[in-house]
Amino acid sequence: MSGALEREYRVGEEVGRGRYGVVSRCYSAATGECFAVKSIDKRLIQYDAVDSQCLHNEAKLMQLVSGHPNVVAVFDVYEDDQFLHVVLEYCGSGDLFERITARPVFAESEARRVMILLGTLSEEGSEVLCSFFFFLGKIEGFGKDMEKIIVSCYLIHNFLYNFGMLPLMEAIAHCHRLGVAHRDIKPDNILFDSYNELKLADFGSAECFGNGRLMSGIVGTPYYVAPEVVTGMDYNEKVDVWSAGVILANLRFPRSLFSSVSSEAKDLLRRMLCKDAWRRFSADQVLRHPWMTSGGDSRPVPAALLA
Numbered sequence: 108m109s110g111a112l113e114r115e116y117r118v119g120e121e122v123g124r125g126r127y128g129v130v131s132r133c134y135s136a137a138t139g140e141c142f143a144v145k146s147i148d149k150r151l152i153q154y155d156a157v158d159s160q161c162l163h164n165e166a167k168l169m170q171l172v173s174g175h176p177n178v179v180a181v182f183d184v185y186e187d188d189q190f191l192h193v194v195l196e197y198c199g200s201g202d203l204f205e206r207i208t209a210r211p212v213f214a215e216s217e218a219r220r221v222m223i224l225l226g227t228l229s230e231e232g233s234e235v236l237c238s239f240f241f242f243l244g245k246i247e248g249f250g251k252d253m254e255k256i257i258v259s260c261y262l263i264h265n266f267l268y269n270f271g272m273l274p275l276m277e278a279i280a281h282c283h284r285l286g287v288a289h290r291d292i293k294p295d296n297i298l299f300d301s302y303n304e305l306k307l308a309d310f311g312s313a314e315c316f317g318n319g320r321l322m323s324g325i326v327g328t329p330y331y332v333a334p335e336v337v338t339g340m341d342y343n344e345k346v347d348v349w350s351a352g353v354i355l356a357n358l359r360f361p362r363s364l365f366s367s368v369s370s371e372a373k374d375l376l377r378r379m380l381c382k383d384a385w386r387r388f389s390a391d392q393v394l395r396h397p398w399m400t401s402g403g404d405s406r407p408v409p410a411a412l413l414a
């Protein structure tokens with residue numbers, strides 16, 4: 108481990124592990140403030156020119172895009188003969204993938220089913236609120252008010268999911284304005300800090316673009332990668348928009364409710380998931396789309412939720 112890193116920080120327990128290194132919690136020797144340090148073993152990629160280039164690009168590009176409230180901040184970079192250490196903002200509230208897989212499933216009232224969609228709530232919080240609304244629904248004469256509560260919960264669900272989508276697109280747009288494409292947008296790389304603020308992380312596959320220069324190489328995660336990447340074509344930064352569209356389609360619009368999605372929402376999805384990359388929306392165009400600017404409330408509440 109770098110001597111300079113050990114002088115400035117006290118490295119603690121491991122909190123994550125990847126192909127080439129580990130992420131550990133660390134603390135400032137001067138202030139005690141908590142950070143994360145990503146330590147990459149350079150020996151594991153010394154014979155892979157592509158991965159080696161990505162490794163050195165990651166620290167530089169993260170420093171370039173750092174400073175946006177929805178991008179993980181970089182504080183220090185240390186390098187020795189064996190390791191590259193990047194000291195990062197600590198995001199201790201998990202990632203989007205964990206929130207998806209940990210989301211509880213109940214089989215009681217419609218109100219309860221609506222409440223479990225509130226992915227930004229903890230499991231305990233969802234349990235308490237769902238139980239409360241289910242109890243109200245059992246009280247005689249409370250039916251009409253319960254109907255209003257269900258509608259309110261559904262609108263809150265709309266707002267909370269937009270609260271996740273809006274900062275993600277703002278982070279992507281910020282990177283693109285600086286000429287950086289992330290190239291691996293997926294739930295695992297979308298973190299949350301202690302204030303529940305969304306943070307785009309892991310720029311290990313990121314690349315610079317600009318002045319009409321396209322990118323190449325098959326990178327990213329299969330389920331979220333854009334079609335032009337899979338086919339081996341050169342591509343532009345809109346590969347990130349495709350990946351964000353996949354996340355939006357799968358998290359924001361469950362298949363069982365898709366028939367009731369507003370025309371504005373469907374239009375946005377079509378433009379984000381357009382196979383023709385030149386016609387696909389840019390990140391800035393997504394942010395200006397009516398569905399995003401209106402808060403996503405144009406979607407009607409499905410009648411099934413009021414049954």
